[in-house]
Amino acid sequence: MTTLEPSRPAPVVLAPPLRASDLTAALKAGWGDFKAQPQFGLFFAAIFTVSGILLTYLLAMRGEMAWLIPAAAGFPILAPFVAVGLYEVSRRRELGLAPSWRQVLGAVRGRGDEQILSMGVLVFVAFGFWVIVAHAISAIFLAEAGAGSESLAFLLTTQGIAMLVVGSLFGGVMALAFYAVTVISLPLLVDRDIDFLTAIATSLRMFAGNTRILLIWALIIAIALFVTIALAFVGLLVVLPVFGHATWHLYRRAVEPEPR
Numbered sequence: 001m002t003t004l005e006p007s008r009p010a011p012v013v014l015a016p017p018l019r020a021s022d023l024t025a026a027l028k029a030g031w032g033d034f035k036a037q038p039q040f041g042l043f044f045a046a047i048f049t050v051s052g053i054l055l056t057y058l059l060a061m062r063g064e065m066a067w068l069i070p071a072a073a074g075f076p077i078l079a080p081f082v083a084v085g086l087y088e089v090s091r092r093r094e095l096g097l098a099p100s101w102r103q104v105l106g107a108v109r110g111r112g113d114e115q116i117l118s119m120g121v122l123v124f125v126a127f128g129f130w131v132i133v134a135h136a137i138s139a140i141f142l143a144e145a146g147a148g149s150e151s152l153a154f155l156l157t158t159q160g161i162a163m164l165v166v167g168s169l170f171g172g173v174m175a176l177a178f179y180a181v182t183v184i185s186l187p188l189l190v191d192r193d194i195d196f197l198t199a200i201a202t203s204l205r206m207f208a209g210n211t212r213i214l215l216i217w218a219l220i221i222a223i224a225l226f227v228t229i230a231l232a233f234v235g236l237l238v239v240l241p242v243f244g245h246a247t248w249h250l251y252r253r254a255v256e257p258e259p260r
Contacts, residue, residue, distance in 0.1 A: 012188065012202045013256040018213040022253045023220070030246025033090050034238070040089045040104055041241025048082050049236045079225070080182045081123040083244030084108050084116060087190040090248035107190055115196040116189050119182070126178050130171065137167045179218050180207040187251035192258055206254050217250070 034041045088107035092099040108116055141163035184206055185199035207214055221243055228235030 010259050012192070012194070012198070014202075014206055014209060015254055015256050018210045018250070018254060020213060020216065022250065023213065023217055026246040026250040026253065027242070029249040030090075030242045030244070033086075033093060033245035033248075034241045036093065037089050037099060038241075040099065041086060041244065042237055044082050044085055044244070045237045045240040048079065048240055049234070052236070079240065079244075080186050080247075081120050083240070083247065084186055084190060086241055086244035087187045087248045087251075090245050091190060094252075115194070115199070116186065118196045119186060119189065119199070123182070126174070130174060133170060133174075134167060137170070138163060141166075176218070179214075180204055183207055183214060183247075184251045184254055187248050188255065191251075202255070210254065 085104045085107050088104050089099045092103065108120070141159050181200050181203055183203050185196065185203040188194065188199045188202060189196060224239050224243065225236075228239045
């Protein structure tokens with residue numbers, strides 16, 4: 001009597017290198033998804049926006065507005081995990097299926113194997129690590145500045161500018177590493193039955209083969225998020241869902257379809 005071995009997931013095959021036109025196409029497709037199903041995008045973006053406003057309010061109430069810059073810089077680290085539901089919306093629209101709240105909200109569980117939740121733990125650990133480092137950097141410069149350094153006016157001083165430079169350099173390196181890890185790993189976990197380590201390895205391979213285009217994509221996202229956060233977070237209600245859906249379509253272009 002023969003025994004049947006459990007089927008193994010097909011290996012993830014990367015598509016030919018991305019081009020600049022793929023970024024434009026992804027944004028157009030993302031905008032189309034948002035217009036077709038705006039309720040999902042607005043829901044997830046509202047969570048992100050309200051969290052940012054509450055964070056700003058708490059810092060203002062405690063007289064620690066100088067912390068707003070590092071907090072705002074690290075806040076977008078959480079965006080890819082928030083966008084998981086948006087990936088499911090785009091996926092179901094591709095299949096010609098109407099997305100429901102149960103399916104979209106359940107997307108965070110992945111395929112019931114907790115792989116996306118494992119990625120979520122990495123996301124929040126990364127955010128926590130950034131907060132700790134930003135706290136240490138700010139504490140050093142604020143201690144040297146002395147009284148009056150709790151206000152935003154401190155950021156215009158020599159020591160304030162130095163703090164921003166040091167924090168930006170470290171934060172930039174950390175954000176780049178995290179971006180390379182998550183750029184397609186989360187959409188991949190929504191789309192296929194694979195483990196999160198394979199998804200991370202695939203994302204790193206894809207980043208290595210498309211570094212220039214993906215850096216341009218990261219710059220576009222960073223500028224859009226910075227502008228919307230500077231404008232009291234309100235613009236995130238549109239920007240976040242559009243980029244969430246667009247990331248799904250960029251993933252579709254970067255990875256060959258799974259064999260059926």
